[in-house]
Amino acid sequence: MKCLRICPTQALRVRHGKATLLGDRCIDCGECVRVCPNHAFVPQTSSLSDFSGFKYTIALPSPVFYSQFGKDVKPSTILGALKAIGFDDAYDVACASESVSIAIQEYLDKNETPRPLISPFCPTIVRLIQIRYPNLLDNLIPIESPMEIAAREAKREKMQQLGLTEHEIGAIYLAPCPSKMIALKNPPRKKHSFLDGVMPISDVYPSLIRALAHSEQTNGKPDIRGLGLGWPIVGGQVASLKAEDSIAIAGLSDVMRVFDEIENGRMKDIQYIECHSCPTACVGGSFNVENPYMARGRVLRLVEKFGQEPCQDRQKIRDLYQKSFFSLVGRIAPSPVQPLDEDLSRGIQKMHRRHQTYEMLPKIDCGACGAPTCMTFAEDVVKGDVEADECVFLAMKSFESISTNLLEVVGKHSKKVRGNIAR
Amino acid sequence: MKRVTHVPYSQLFEIEGKGFLHAGKVSSDIKAMLKELGIDADIVRRVAIACYEAEMNVVMYARVATVVLELTPKTIKIVVDDQGPGIPDVNQAMQEGYSTATPEMRELGFGAGMGLPNIKKNSDEFRIHSTVGKGTRLEIIINVN
Numbered sequence: 115m116k117c118l119r120i121c122p123t124q125a126l127r128v129r130h131g132k133a134t135l136l137g138d139r140c141i142d143c144g145e146c147v148r149v150c151p152n153h154a155f156v157p158q159t160s161s162l163s164d165f166s167g168f169k170y171t172i173a174l175p176s177p178v179f180y181s182q183f184g185k186d187v188k189p190s191t192i193l194g195a196l197k198a199i200g201f202d203d204a205y206d207v208a209c210a211s212e213s214v215s216i217a218i219q220e221y222l223d224k225n226e227t228p229r230p231l232i233s234p235f236c237p238t239i240v241r242l243i244q245i246r247y248p249n250l251l252d253n254l255i256p257i258e259s260p261m262e263i264a265a266r267e268a269k270r271e272k273m274q275q276l277g278l279t280e281h282e283i284g285a286i287y288l289a290p291c292p293s294k295m296i297a298l299k300n301p302p303r304k305k306h307s308f309l310d311g312v313m314p315i316s317d318v319y320p321s322l323i324r325a326l327a328h329s330e331q332t333n334g335k336p337d338i339r340g341l342g343l344g345w346p347i348v349g350g351q352v353a354s355l356k357a358e359d360s361i362a363i364a365g366l367s368d369v370m371r372v373f374d375e376i377e378n379g380r381m382k383d384i385q386y387i388e389c390h391s392c393p394t395a396c397v398g399g400s401f402n403v404e405n406p407y408m409a410r411g412r413v414l415r416l417v418e419k420f421g422q423e424p425c426q427d428r429q430k431i432r433d434l435y436q437k438s439f440f441s442l443v444g445r446i447a448p449s450p451v452q453p454l455d456e457d458l459s460r461g462i463q464k465m466h467r468r469h470q471t472y473e474m475l476p477k478i479d480c481g482a483c484g485a486p487t488c489m490t491f492a493e494d495v496v497k498g499d500v501e502a503d504e505c506v507f508l509a510m511k512s513f514e515s516i517s518t519n520l521l522e523v524v525g526k527h528s529k530k531v532r533g534n535i536a537r
Numbered sequence: 538m539k540r541v542t543h544v545p546y547s548q549l550f551e552i553e554g555k556g557f558l559h560a561g562k563v564s565s566d567i568k569a570m571l572k573e574l575g576i577d578a579d580i581v582r583r584v585a586i587a588c589y590e591a592e593m594n595v596v597m598y599a600r601v602a603t604v605v606l607e608l609t610p611k612t613i614k615i616v617v618d619d620q621g622p623g624i625p626d627v628n629q630a631m632q633e634g635y636s637t638a639t640p641e642m643r644e645l646g647f648g649a650g651m652g653l654p655n656i657k658k659n660s661d662e663f664r665i666h667s668t669v670g671k672g673t674r675l676e677i678i679i680n681v682n
Contacts, residue, residue: 248578374565377582378589379655380646453575458681459610461574462546469548 117146117155118486122366123245127494129484138452141241143366143391144292148400157292158299160311162200168284168310170276172268173201174261175288177208178346178396179315180338180416181409187326189338189416195325199318201286203272209425210264211342215354216431217257217440222357222385230376230384231255233351237297238391239369240446244302247373248448255386256442260342261287261294263440265308284310288318290346290399293391302446314401340425344417346396347410351388353417360386365393454493468492476507546608552592554599554621557645563604564588570606571613580679583659584613587677590652591617597642598622599672612661615677623669631657631665 117126117133125139126146133146133154147155165171173196180189189206196204222231234240234254243250265285272283287309289295295312344350349362361384363369369389375381392398394406397413404412434440454468455461471492478488483504485491494500503509548570550563568585588604595602599621607614624630631653638648657663662678 246572249582374561374568374585377568377585378561378564379586380589448578450572450575450578454573456575458574458576459545462608462610465570465574465608466546469546 115481116149116151118481118484120145120149121486122370123242124486124490126486127484127499128481129500138449139245141238141245141391142293142296143238144400147292157295157314159295159314159317160286161313161317162286165284165286165311169278169282170202170272171200171284171286172265172272173204173286173288173318174207174264174268174309175204175318176261176290176294176315176346176396177211177343177413178290178399178402178409179288180208180343181346181397181412182315182319182402182404183323183326185412185415189343189420191326192322193338195322196318198325198328199321203268205264205268206338207260207264208338208342208345209340210260210267211345212340212354212424212426213263213342213431213434214257214260214440215341215351216426216428217435218255218351218386219355219357220432220435221255221257222355228253229382230387233386233388234442235259235351236389236391236396237293237302238366239389240297240302241293241449242366242369242391243373244446244449245451246370247377248450249377250373251446251448253376254446257440258442260345262308269308280308286310287312288315289313290315290396290402291392292400303442303444305442305444315399316401316403319403337420338425339420339423341417341421342425343421344413347413348390348395349388350395350413350417352386355386357385359384360388362388362390362395364390364395366391454496464496468496471495471502474502474508475505480506482506545610546606548606550604550606552595552602552604552617552619554595554597554601554619556596560593560596561589564592567606567615570608574608576613576681580613580681584615584679587656587659587679588615590656591615591675591677593647594652594673595619595621597638597647602672611681613679613681615675617675617677618672619674620672623671623673624665624667625669627665627667 115128118128122143122145123139123141125136127134147157175192175196180192183192193204193206230253232250232253232255240254243254269280269283269285272278273280285308287294289312298307298309298312301307341354344353348364352360352362363372369391372387390396394410397409398406402409453461454464472489475488475492479486483491485494491505495502503512550566552563564585567588568581571581571584595617599619602617602619605616629635633651633654636648642648656675656677660677661680664676665673667673
């Protein structure tokens with residue numbers, strides 16, 4: 115029942131001992147995966163053997179990956195160890211994050227409206243906007259994600275070096291959360307992806323720890339550097355921008371409050387909003403092994419050590435930006451929650467009945483009925499999914515009135531019987 | 538929440554003046570309801586802006602107000618009735634850029650003198666009636682189709 119309460123969009127119901135998901139409301143945040151003690155929610159992940167069909171495999175670890183190991187383990191060592199556990203190569207994504215930061219800056223400088231622009235890199239945030247804030251779809255900045263850019267570049271390099279075709283190379287993202295995986299399977303924009311699969315960081319972790327113990331090898335490249343290393347923590351994107359009046363928000367309830375304000379016509383003087391579904395941003399993803407606060411500390415240390423020296427030539431990235439290297443084309447379609455009724459007047463009637471039902475309920479959101487709140491239960495009653503007496507409080511009330519009647523009858527009867535005996 | 542029954546759906550909300558902590562709650566609730574009904578996103582946006590501006594006027598100037606939402610399949614009507622200082626010159630208040638906001642209100646990003654004109658701009662029908670020393674009543678109507 116923990117999942118019921120944690121779901122930010124009230125998409126879950128637990129009935130007859132089973133959890134069901136209302137797919138039109140789910141934003142893929144993965145909170146239910148995190149809290150379920152019975153592991154009832156299993157994200158569909160891939161394993162290394164799923165990629166045996168490729169001639170060459172490249173691991174692309176999320177920059178979060180660098181924060182999952184001891185403080186003395188360098189990013190380049192981690193990339194090297196990935197090669198030891200079965201990938202043919204490992205490619206850094208933090209550097210692509212830096213390129214994307216430069217591209218965002220260019221976009222901000224060249225486009226005056228709309229404002230504020232919203233970061234599109236947390237797939238849960240994009241889903242949330244599709245479902246609840248369709249008015250803000252145009253505020254999503256149309257810039258490609260670092261993982262896509264990195265995959266495209268990695269494949270291009272290897273195709274040239276090894277004379278392979280794109281489809282012979284498998285690019286596998288090592289993800290901090292399930293939402294990245296779902297976004298790859300079910301992209302909000304219909305487009306070609308250079309990524310072929312996603313593996314959870316937690317799945318790669320055990321073998322990587324062993325590989326790290328055996329070898330202190332690096333993959334030969336100079337150490338990973340640049341402000342992209344800071345992307346996994348709250349404020350990491352904003353810190354890599356020059357734009358003043360940019361802010362970072364993390365945690366869905368705060369994100370929704372800010373989105374409400376933007377819809378109300380406020381915050382137009384804010385340039386860019388970095389948005390994360392997880393309160394601690396990507397270091398808080400449910401596929402991570404290290405706790406978010408330790409991981410955050412390590413990210414900060416990495417930025418301090420390697421962050422100041424850029425990994426990209428800014429002018430080169432600007433030129434690429436001009437050539438639409440980072441552009442996302444195509445509009446993301448809204449995906450609104452199923453309305454109360456297809457017909458507006460029937461919908462209004464249902465809303466009325468929902469309110470009446472709600473007024474009879476205890477309004478304490480106990481969850482015993484299997485709906486997360488009394489309001490969602492009232493809605494399920496109006497939709498005909500459940501009967502009102504499935505609420506224990508309503509059931510108790512009717513039991514009370516039945517038993518009062520029963521007691522009255524019994525009382526009358528026993529008086530009569532006692533009278534008979536006395537006679 | 539009290540209920541009135543002479544229209545298909547109506548709901549009464551209350552706003553407290555100076556209640557900055559809950560400012561925006563009523564417009565958020567109304568917006569959520571309209572989204573649940575599947576009402577067009579652009580109409581929801583206009584209702585949200587008009588309602589929010591009206592709500593903020595109450596929070597900033599009045600003592601207390603009621604907001605009545607009336608929903609029919611054709612129109613969304615919002616009546617905001619406040620008890621407050623009233624507006625001495627309504628025509629002046631309706632002009633863009635005219636504002637009586639205090640420095641504190643401006644600090645919070647209000648007081649650009651866009652409130653009332655913005656409400657009107659986003660409404661299909663707009664009526665305002667104010668009595669100095671008593672309060673102001675706004676009627677906002679936005680057509681669904």
